[in-house]
Amino acid sequence: MIRCAIIAAVLLASCAGPKPEASAPLGLPPPRQSFSPELVALGRALFFDKRLSADDSISCATCHDPEHGFADGKKLSIGVNGLKGRRNAPTVLNAVYGRLQFWDGRAKDLEDQAGGPMANSLEMNQSHELSVKKLSADTALAAAVERAFGPGPIGIDKIRKALAAYESTLVSGNSPVDRYLFGGDKTALSPAAQRGLAIFDAPNKGRCSTCHAIQRGDALFSDGQFHNLGVGLDSDGEPKDPGRFEVTKRDADRGAFKTPILRNVARTAPYMHDGSLKTLKDVVDFYNGGGNSNSHLDDRIKPLNLNSGERDDLVAFLEALNGDIPKH
DSSP: OHHHHHHHHHHTGGGSSOOTTOOOOTTSOOOSOOOOHHHHHHHHHHHTOGGGSTTSOOOHHHHSBGGGTTBOSSSSOBOGGGOBOSSOOOOOTTGGGOSSBSTTOOBSSHHHHHTHHHHOTTTTOOOHHHHHHHHHTOHHHHHHHHHHHOSSOOOHHHHHHHHHHHHTTOOOOOOHHHHHHTSOOTTSSOHHHHHHHHHHHOTTTTOGGGTSOOOTTOOOSOOOOEEOOOOSBOTTSSBSSOBTHHHHOOGGGTTBEEOOOOTTGGGSOSBSTTOOBOSHHHHHHHHHTTOOOOTTOOTTOOOOOOOHHHHHHHHHHHHTTOOOOOOO
16 A cells, blocks of 8 residues: 555656746745655655554654644653653644754754654664664656666665655645735735734733744744743642753753744644644633743743733634645
8 A cells, every 4th residue: 555655646746746837825035946746756655654663553644744734733752662752743744944953943954854754762663773774665656766967876865865856845834924914815814813923023012023023925923943931830839841942952042942934823832842732712811821931931031911802812813824735
Protein backbone atom coordinates (compact mmCIF):
# COMPACT_ATOMS: atom_id res chain seq x y z
CA MET A 1 0.00 0.00 0.00
CA ILE A 2 2.84 2.40 0.80
CA ARG A 3 4.42 1.74 -2.60
CA CYS A 4 1.11 2.51 -4.34
CA ALA A 5 0.83 5.74 -2.37
CA ILE A 6 4.30 6.82 -3.44
CA ILE A 7 3.57 6.14 -7.10
CA ALA A 8 0.24 7.96 -6.86
CA ALA A 9 1.87 10.96 -5.21
CA VAL A 10 4.42 11.22 -8.00
CA LEU A 11 1.78 10.94 -10.71
CA LEU A 12 -0.25 13.70 -9.05
CA ALA A 13 2.74 15.96 -8.58
CA SER A 14 2.34 18.21 -11.58
CA CYS A 15 0.52 20.83 -9.49
CA ALA A 16 1.97 19.98 -6.11
CA GLY A 17 4.45 22.76 -5.44
CA PRO A 18 4.68 26.50 -5.97
CA LYS A 19 6.28 27.42 -9.28
CA PRO A 20 8.40 30.54 -9.74
CA GLU A 21 5.47 32.44 -11.18
CA ALA A 22 3.07 31.34 -8.43
CA SER A 23 1.51 33.99 -6.23
CA ALA A 24 0.81 33.46 -2.55
CA PRO A 25 -2.70 33.38 -1.09
CA LEU A 26 -4.07 36.78 -0.12
CA GLY A 27 -2.23 38.20 2.88
CA LEU A 28 0.93 36.10 2.59
CA PRO A 29 4.35 36.87 1.08
CA PRO A 30 5.34 35.30 -2.26
CA PRO A 31 7.00 31.87 -2.01
CA ARG A 32 10.65 32.18 -1.07
CA GLN A 33 11.63 29.22 -3.22
CA SER A 34 10.07 26.90 -5.77
CA PHE A 35 10.57 23.15 -5.91
CA SER A 36 10.17 20.56 -8.63
CA PRO A 37 6.89 18.61 -8.63
CA GLU A 38 8.91 15.41 -8.23
CA LEU A 39 10.59 16.68 -5.06
CA VAL A 40 7.31 17.88 -3.54
CA ALA A 41 5.64 14.55 -4.37
CA LEU A 42 8.46 12.65 -2.71
CA GLY A 43 8.20 14.87 0.35
CA ARG A 44 4.46 14.32 0.56
CA ALA A 45 4.93 10.54 0.41
CA LEU A 46 7.53 10.71 3.18
CA PHE A 47 5.35 13.02 5.29
CA PHE A 48 2.72 10.28 5.50
CA ASP A 49 5.19 7.35 5.69
CA LYS A 50 5.13 5.55 9.04
CA ARG A 51 8.36 3.73 8.30
CA LEU A 52 10.17 6.80 9.58
CA SER A 53 9.23 5.67 13.11
CA ALA A 54 10.80 2.83 15.10
CA ASP A 55 7.69 0.64 15.17
CA ASP A 56 6.11 1.83 11.90
CA SER A 57 3.23 3.31 13.87
CA ILE A 58 3.48 7.07 13.31
CA SER A 59 4.42 9.49 10.56
CA CYS A 60 4.95 13.24 10.42
CA ALA A 61 1.23 13.51 9.66
CA THR A 62 0.34 11.81 12.95
CA CYS A 63 1.26 14.96 14.87
CA HIS A 64 0.62 17.31 11.92
CA ASP A 65 -2.73 15.98 10.77
CA PRO A 66 -4.45 17.80 7.89
CA GLU A 67 -7.79 17.19 9.64
CA HIS A 68 -6.56 19.18 12.64
CA GLY A 69 -5.09 22.12 10.76
CA PHE A 70 -1.78 20.22 10.43
CA ALA A 71 -1.54 19.97 14.24
CA ASP A 72 -2.90 17.01 16.22
CA GLY A 73 -5.55 18.34 18.61
CA LYS A 74 -3.79 16.87 21.64
CA LYS A 75 -2.41 18.66 24.69
CA LEU A 76 0.93 16.89 24.21
CA SER A 77 1.80 14.76 21.21
CA ILE A 78 2.08 10.99 21.55
CA GLY A 79 5.12 9.21 20.11
CA VAL A 80 6.04 5.56 19.61
CA ASN A 81 5.02 3.14 22.38
CA GLY A 82 2.52 5.70 23.63
CA LEU A 83 5.23 7.97 25.02
CA LYS A 84 4.05 11.50 25.71
CA GLY A 85 6.08 14.35 24.26
CA ARG A 86 7.24 17.46 26.07
CA ARG A 87 5.32 20.04 24.07
CA ASN A 88 2.18 20.67 22.06
CA ALA A 89 2.56 20.06 18.31
CA PRO A 90 2.41 23.37 16.40
CA THR A 91 0.81 23.52 12.99
CA VAL A 92 2.99 23.13 9.88
CA LEU A 93 0.75 25.53 7.96
CA ASN A 94 2.79 28.60 6.97
CA ALA A 95 5.79 27.28 8.90
CA VAL A 96 7.88 28.00 5.80
CA TYR A 97 7.66 31.69 6.70
CA GLY A 98 9.02 31.14 10.20
CA ARG A 99 12.40 32.65 11.04
CA LEU A 100 13.22 29.64 13.26
CA GLN A 101 11.50 26.31 13.86
CA PHE A 102 10.27 24.49 17.00
CA TRP A 103 8.85 26.25 20.05
CA ASP A 104 12.38 26.99 21.25
CA GLY A 105 13.78 27.95 17.82
CA ARG A 106 16.50 25.32 17.82
CA ALA A 107 16.18 24.64 14.06
CA LYS A 108 17.10 27.31 11.55
CA ASP A 109 14.64 26.18 8.83
CA LEU A 110 12.26 23.41 7.79
CA GLU A 111 15.05 21.24 6.43
CA ASP A 112 16.91 21.48 9.71
CA GLN A 113 13.69 20.75 11.61
CA ALA A 114 12.70 17.70 9.55
CA GLY A 115 15.35 15.39 10.99
CA GLY A 116 14.59 16.15 14.63
CA PRO A 117 11.38 14.21 15.32
CA MET A 118 12.68 11.04 13.62
CA ALA A 119 15.54 10.62 16.08
CA ASN A 120 13.74 12.04 19.14
CA SER A 121 13.22 9.25 21.68
CA LEU A 122 9.80 10.63 22.67
CA GLU A 123 8.61 10.98 19.09
CA MET A 124 9.54 8.64 16.21
CA ASN A 125 12.57 7.22 18.07
CA GLN A 126 14.47 5.98 15.04
CA SER A 127 18.03 6.74 14.00
CA HIS A 128 18.55 8.43 10.67
CA GLU A 129 20.64 5.45 9.58
CA LEU A 130 17.77 3.03 10.19
CA SER A 131 15.28 5.29 8.43
CA VAL A 132 17.54 5.35 5.37
CA LYS A 133 17.98 1.57 5.50
CA LYS A 134 14.24 0.88 5.68
CA LEU A 135 13.39 3.25 2.85
CA SER A 136 16.25 2.04 0.66
CA ALA A 137 14.69 -1.41 0.57
CA ASP A 138 11.66 0.02 -1.28
CA THR A 139 12.33 0.06 -5.02
CA ALA A 140 9.39 2.38 -5.73
CA LEU A 141 10.65 4.92 -3.24
CA ALA A 142 14.19 4.61 -4.59
CA ALA A 143 12.83 5.42 -8.04
CA ALA A 144 10.94 8.44 -6.67
CA VAL A 145 14.15 9.67 -5.02
CA GLU A 146 15.99 9.32 -8.32
CA ARG A 147 13.29 11.30 -10.13
CA ALA A 148 13.60 14.06 -7.55
CA PHE A 149 17.38 14.18 -7.13
CA GLY A 150 18.90 12.23 -10.01
CA PRO A 151 20.95 9.03 -9.66
CA GLY A 152 22.35 8.14 -6.26
CA PRO A 153 21.44 6.42 -3.01
CA ILE A 154 18.79 7.55 -0.54
CA GLY A 155 20.33 9.59 2.28
CA ILE A 156 19.01 11.50 5.26
CA ASP A 157 19.81 14.82 3.57
CA LYS A 158 17.54 13.90 0.67
CA ILE A 159 14.78 12.84 3.07
CA ARG A 160 15.02 16.13 4.93
CA LYS A 161 15.12 18.20 1.73
CA ALA A 162 12.05 16.43 0.35
CA LEU A 163 10.06 16.82 3.57
CA ALA A 164 10.93 20.52 3.70
CA ALA A 165 9.91 20.97 0.06
CA TYR A 166 6.46 19.48 0.71
CA GLU A 167 5.97 21.41 3.93
CA SER A 168 6.90 24.60 2.07
CA THR A 169 3.77 24.17 -0.05
CA LEU A 170 1.50 24.09 3.01
CA VAL A 171 0.54 27.76 2.99
CA SER A 172 -2.84 29.08 4.04
CA GLY A 173 -4.14 32.60 3.50
CA ASN A 174 -7.27 34.17 2.00
CA SER A 175 -9.02 34.27 5.38
CA PRO A 176 -11.96 36.59 6.07
CA VAL A 177 -9.47 38.89 7.81
CA ASP A 178 -7.31 38.96 4.66
CA ARG A 179 -10.29 39.73 2.47
CA TYR A 180 -11.34 42.51 4.81
CA LEU A 181 -7.91 44.08 5.38
CA PHE A 182 -6.17 43.44 2.07
CA GLY A 183 -8.86 42.52 -0.44
CA GLY A 184 -11.21 45.45 -0.02
CA ASP A 185 -14.18 43.30 1.04
CA LYS A 186 -15.73 45.19 3.92
CA THR A 187 -18.42 42.52 4.29
CA ALA A 188 -15.90 39.72 4.96
CA LEU A 189 -15.89 40.23 8.73
CA SER A 190 -18.87 40.11 11.06
CA PRO A 191 -19.48 43.19 13.21
CA ALA A 192 -18.13 41.27 16.21
CA ALA A 193 -14.94 40.33 14.36
CA GLN A 194 -14.49 43.94 13.21
CA ARG A 195 -14.73 45.10 16.81
CA GLY A 196 -12.31 42.31 17.75
CA LEU A 197 -9.83 43.53 15.13
CA ALA A 198 -9.92 47.02 16.63
CA ILE A 199 -9.29 45.59 20.09
CA PHE A 200 -6.53 43.31 18.78
CA ASP A 201 -4.64 46.23 17.23
CA ALA A 202 -5.33 49.00 19.75
CA PRO A 203 -2.30 49.95 21.90
CA ASN A 204 -4.62 50.85 24.79
CA LYS A 205 -6.83 47.76 24.53
CA GLY A 206 -5.82 44.26 23.46
CA ARG A 207 -2.30 45.22 22.34
CA CYS A 208 -2.10 41.79 20.65
CA SER A 209 -0.41 43.19 17.55
CA THR A 210 2.60 44.11 19.70
CA CYS A 211 3.76 40.51 19.19
CA HIS A 212 1.24 39.32 16.58
CA ALA A 213 1.90 42.08 14.09
CA ILE A 214 -0.43 42.92 11.20
CA GLN A 215 1.53 43.89 8.11
CA ARG A 216 0.18 44.08 4.58
CA GLY A 217 1.65 41.42 2.31
CA ASP A 218 3.43 39.74 5.21
CA ALA A 219 0.59 39.22 7.66
CA LEU A 220 1.83 36.25 9.66
CA PHE A 221 0.46 37.62 12.93
CA SER A 222 3.74 36.75 14.63
CA ASP A 223 6.92 38.66 15.41
CA GLY A 224 8.97 35.45 15.25
CA GLN A 225 10.44 36.28 18.65
CA PHE A 226 10.44 34.47 21.99
CA HIS A 227 8.48 35.56 25.06
CA ASN A 228 7.81 34.36 28.59
CA LEU A 229 4.08 34.55 29.32
CA GLY A 230 4.13 32.67 32.60
CA VAL A 231 2.74 29.47 31.07
CA GLY A 232 3.56 26.18 32.82
CA LEU A 233 5.02 27.29 36.15
CA ASP A 234 6.19 24.97 38.91
CA SER A 235 5.28 25.18 42.60
CA ASP A 236 7.94 27.87 43.07
CA GLY A 237 6.40 30.01 40.36
CA GLU A 238 9.15 29.38 37.83
CA PRO A 239 8.91 27.81 34.33
CA LYS A 240 8.89 24.00 34.30
CA ASP A 241 10.12 24.02 30.71
CA PRO A 242 13.21 26.18 30.11
CA GLY A 243 12.15 26.91 26.54
CA ARG A 244 14.49 29.14 24.53
CA PHE A 245 17.06 28.96 27.36
CA GLU A 246 17.94 25.42 26.24
CA VAL A 247 19.23 26.91 22.99
CA THR A 248 20.79 30.21 24.03
CA LYS A 249 21.76 29.50 27.67
CA ARG A 250 20.77 33.10 28.38
CA ASP A 251 18.95 33.45 31.69
CA ALA A 252 16.63 36.04 30.18
CA ASP A 253 15.29 33.33 27.83
CA ARG A 254 14.03 31.01 30.58
CA GLY A 255 10.46 30.01 29.89
CA ALA A 256 10.39 31.95 26.61
CA PHE A 257 8.72 30.37 23.58
CA LYS A 258 8.22 31.41 19.98
CA THR A 259 5.26 33.59 19.14
CA PRO A 260 3.02 31.33 17.03
CA ILE A 261 1.56 32.37 13.70
CA LEU A 262 -2.12 33.01 14.43
CA ARG A 263 -3.46 32.00 11.03
CA ASN A 264 -5.88 29.07 11.40
CA VAL A 265 -5.57 29.33 15.16
CA ALA A 266 -9.19 28.27 15.65
CA ARG A 267 -8.32 24.90 14.05
CA THR A 268 -5.35 24.07 16.26
CA ALA A 269 -6.58 23.84 19.86
CA PRO A 270 -5.32 23.32 22.53
CA TYR A 271 -2.94 26.22 22.93
CA MET A 272 0.44 27.28 24.34
CA HIS A 273 3.62 25.22 24.28
CA ASP A 274 2.21 22.83 26.88
CA GLY A 275 -1.33 22.65 25.48
CA SER A 276 -2.65 23.90 28.82
CA LEU A 277 -5.32 26.24 27.43
CA LYS A 278 -8.20 24.38 25.80
CA THR A 279 -10.02 27.11 23.92
CA LEU A 280 -9.47 30.52 22.36
CA LYS A 281 -11.63 31.96 25.11
CA ASP A 282 -9.19 30.49 27.64
CA VAL A 283 -6.30 32.12 25.78
CA VAL A 284 -7.98 35.53 25.71
CA ASP A 285 -8.86 35.24 29.41
CA PHE A 286 -5.24 34.29 30.20
CA TYR A 287 -3.90 37.39 28.45
CA ASN A 288 -6.64 39.52 29.95
CA GLY A 289 -5.35 38.58 33.38
CA GLY A 290 -1.78 39.52 32.50
CA GLY A 291 -0.36 36.02 32.23
CA ASN A 292 1.31 34.44 35.28
CA SER A 293 3.92 36.33 37.21
CA ASN A 294 7.45 34.90 37.33
CA SER A 295 10.95 36.28 37.46
CA HIS A 296 11.30 36.17 33.65
CA LEU A 297 7.86 37.42 32.59
CA ASP A 298 8.01 39.53 29.43
CA ASP A 299 7.48 43.16 30.41
CA ARG A 300 4.90 43.56 27.63
CA ILE A 301 2.54 41.13 29.36
CA LYS A 302 0.17 43.19 31.50
CA PRO A 303 -3.53 42.92 32.47
CA LEU A 304 -5.82 44.10 29.68
CA ASN A 305 -9.00 44.70 31.70
CA LEU A 306 -11.29 43.80 28.80
CA ASN A 307 -14.94 43.23 29.62
CA SER A 308 -16.71 40.02 28.61
CA GLY A 309 -18.14 41.50 25.41
CA GLU A 310 -14.72 42.71 24.30
CA ARG A 311 -13.22 39.30 25.00
CA ASP A 312 -15.95 37.65 22.92
CA ASP A 313 -15.26 40.07 20.06
CA LEU A 314 -11.56 39.24 20.23
CA VAL A 315 -12.37 35.53 19.92
CA ALA A 316 -14.59 36.28 16.91
CA PHE A 317 -11.66 38.03 15.23
CA LEU A 318 -9.29 35.12 15.93
CA GLU A 319 -11.82 32.68 14.46
CA ALA A 320 -11.89 34.80 11.29
CA LEU A 321 -8.18 34.07 10.74
CA ASN A 322 -9.03 30.62 9.36
CA GLY A 323 -7.89 30.54 5.73
CA ASP A 324 -7.94 28.11 2.84
CA ILE A 325 -6.39 24.74 3.66
CA PRO A 326 -4.07 23.57 0.87
CA LYS A 327 -4.69 20.25 -0.84
CA HIS A 328 -2.67 17.49 0.74
